[in-house]
Amino acid sequence: MRNRLYILTFLVLLVSLQVSGQKAQFTASAPATVQLGQQFQYIIEGNERGNISLPSMDNFDLLGGPFSSLSSSTQWVNGKMTASTRATYTYVFRAKKAGNMSMPPAVVRVKKNEYKTNEVSINVIGSSTSESNTVVGASKVSSQGNTQTPAVSAPVYLKIIPSKREVFVGEQFVSELKIYTRVNTRPSGGLKDMPYEGFYKHLIDPDQTSQREMIKGESYVTQVLQRHVLIPQKSGKIVIEPFGSEWTIPQEVQRNRSRNAFDNFFSDPFFNSVQNVPTEIYTKPVAIKVKPFPAGAPEGFTGAVGSFKMTAKLSNDKIVENDALSMIISVSGSGNISLLGIPVVDFPLDHDVYEPSRKEKISTSGNRISGTVTFEYPMVARHAGSFRISPVKFSWFDPLAKKYKTIETEEFTFVVEKGESDDDNGQIYVSGLRAESVEDIGTDILDIDRNSLDLTKIAYSPLNKPWYWMLYLISAIVFILFGGLLRIYFKQRADVRLTRNRKANRLAIGRLKKADKARKSGKSELFFEETEKAIWGYLGDKLGLELSSLSKEKVVEVLDNTNVSEEDKSELFRIMEDCEFSRYAPSQEKGNMDNLYMESIKLIKRLEQNIQ
Secondary structure, eight states: OHHHHHHHHHHHHHHHHHHHTSOOOEEEEOOSEEEETBEEEEEEEESSOOEEEOOOOTTEEEEEEEEEEEEEEEEEETTEEEEEEEEEEEEEEEESSOEEEEEOOOEEEETTEEEEOOOEEEEEEEEOOSSSSSBBOOOEEOTTSOEEOOSSOOSEEEEEEESOSEEETTOOEEEEEEEEESSOOEESSOOOOOOOTTEEEEEEOOOOSOEEEEETTEEEEEEEEEEEEEEEOSSEEEEEOOOEEEEEEEEEEOOOOOSOHHHHHHTSGGGOEEEEEEEEEEOOOEEEEEEOOOSOOOTTEEEEEEEEEEEEEESOSEEETTOEEEEEEEEEEEESGGGOOOOOOOOOTTSEEOOOEEEEEEEEETTEEEEEEEEEEEEEOOSOEEEEEOOOEEEEEETTTTEEEEEEOOOEEEEEEOOTTOOOTTOOOOTTSSOOOOSOTTTSOOOOOOSOOOOOOGGGSGGGOHHHHHHHHHHHHHHHHHHHHHHHHHHHHHOHHHHHHHHHHHHHHHHHHHHHHHHHTTOHHHHHHHHHHHHHHHHHHHHTOOGGGOOHHHHHHHHTTSSOOHHHHHHHHHHHHHHHHHHHSOGGGSOOHHHHHHHHHHHHHHHHHHOO
16 A cells, blocks of 8 residues: 555656646737638637736727636556646737737746747738628637637627718708627626717617517517717718627637547537627718708808798887897797707897897607797897887708798887986987997996086085084984994893793783683683783793793792792782682682782782882
């Protein structure tokens, strides 16, 4: 047994020496020719496990990796044992542009040593002939350095689908971003909004349901991811640039093959592994031909494209001098409603006209932008008379009819009446001499007032009279005294206890008046109840006690510190006991209300004199 252990230890040492004696080597490989936008594998193989550091590759996009695999084998040949190790690292790349490209050597770090791979040359030709710029296939990654690309079309791709490829400037159309997939995929992160440079865009809700479509004999599940209404802002050829989005794509990684029969058994495709690789996929660029407006644009055309109608009205047709008036113009319809220019209105030159305000109410229905834009032109009438506003014209271009259309309002008139206090001093007003648009009443320079000013010499002014300064001094003293008294008053009002003390007698008399009314009307129970409330309320307010803490013992304790005599104390508690007893006693046993009323009034007067 011991001999077998020695032999096994010797064999292990021999194998380790054989393996450690091998020099580490690493080689890189990739397809010699790839198409622009097509993914390919960049494979690094070596006889040691290590850490890979890729160089800067500006002409390529890294889509995934590394996907690593490690295998080892031991063989006896003619009585000699050989051991080998193979490590494979697979990356997925995509070329950014066509031409002869090179991938610089990668650095592999094994323990404390560094090794470099060889440089790889790749010829990137043309553009992908697949359905999308980026072809993402479920390719098999082999450790032998070759890529087994499926013969079918791409399993996942994005596509931009415009409703029109030839439009006029300002004409709206719909563009959809749609995904086609034959595999289980999902976005790696949130889907960004497409930029659509050169277009005004308005996002509308896409369809929430997916559909099945047959593309080149293959069944795809399709889904509209984004839908926009686009309006081109300039003429010429506008290219919708490729749009990228990251999705997880299943990639099948094949195990490494070796000469070992045991390893070859597990290299069967049945044991290949499938990994979800985050992959950036791109749409194809889409060109839109934007035609300019035809020649001969009519007066009042401000770039409106679509189908519109216009209404205009004055807020009032009769105002007084220096009053405000507004012209309200509403343009409604379907088209580039958010991009409409301001209609030109020919206002009379004799009034102040301000910048118009703009209000929009936009909606989307039937994949079209529609709504109403309201312009309000404020104006301040400066002169009396009868004035007119020329008809307002609004023109637009109808892309369906391919011609301009114009609508015109009627002429507007309004009357400015003379104000009651206005006086022209016999001057003759000539229309048009005082005319300018006022941007801001707070900063613009208004017309100079030409009326002479009535000035008075200071010798005849009240400022030069002694009585004026005496009156001024008396007013200042009264103001200071009034301020001081007001301050004392508010200070007293802030002292709640003092306020209750001062109002105690008045509130008690008020309650006794209610008791007196009950006495005169023969309501004995109400009389005794109100009399008792008057006395208890007076004691609470005068002594600064809360009603919840009032008791005979507490009242006696507080009254001992006052000038109230013992006779008044006895009288106080007798009246309170009579009130409490008479409220619930039979009619024949109730106390005399007249005597009790007079005694209560006299008692409160004496208490008021002796309690401070």
